[in-house]
Amino acid sequence: MRVDPVEDVVVVDVKVRKRQVIYKSPAVLYYYGKVGRWPNRAQILAVNEQVKDLEKWKGIVDLWLMKGWSQGNVDGMLKRYHKSDAVAEKGFDDEYSRYYGHQEAAD
Numbered sequence: 001m002r003v004d005p006v007e008d009v010v011v012v013d014v015k016v017r018k019r020q021v022i023y024k025s026p027a028v029l030y031y032y033g034k035v036g037r038w039p040n041r042a043q044i045l046a047v048n049e050q051v052k053d054l055e056k057w058k059g060i061v062d063l064w065l066m067k068g069w070s071q072g073n074v075d076g077m078l079k080r081y082h083k084s085d086a087v088a089e090k091g092f093d094d095e096y097s098r099y100y101g102h103q104e105a106a107d
Contacts, residue, residue: 027051034061035071043074050078057081 022041024032025048032038039047051057060081065071 023048025051026054027057030054030058031061031074031077034065037071039072039074046078047074051081056084060084 022044024038024044028039028044028047031047038044047057057077060077064073064077064080069076
């Protein structure tokens with residue numbers, strides 16, 4: 001009796017899930033360096049697409065964390081990032097106003 005090794009092999013079709021590598025911009029890398037965890041896939045794509053001014057993003061992330069707000073709220077950080085553009089157009093010049101979207105009350 002002869003055994004043919006080819007006939008004795010069972011081939012199982014297994015779908016291998018390939019993990020797509022997502023480009024991580026300097027803004028995402030800065031977030032990771034400060035928070036210590038990666039944003040999720042959708043957040044990485046949003047930050048890559050929306051953040052054009054790295055220094056402004058760094059300011060947003062730093063002040064966000066300094067206030068003790070949720071580290072995982074990347075959406076909130078992006079909203080604040082865009083809101084700071086509108087604030088700059090209104091002529092507010094102090095650092096708090098640029099990043100938080102309003103002018104501090106006069107003392």
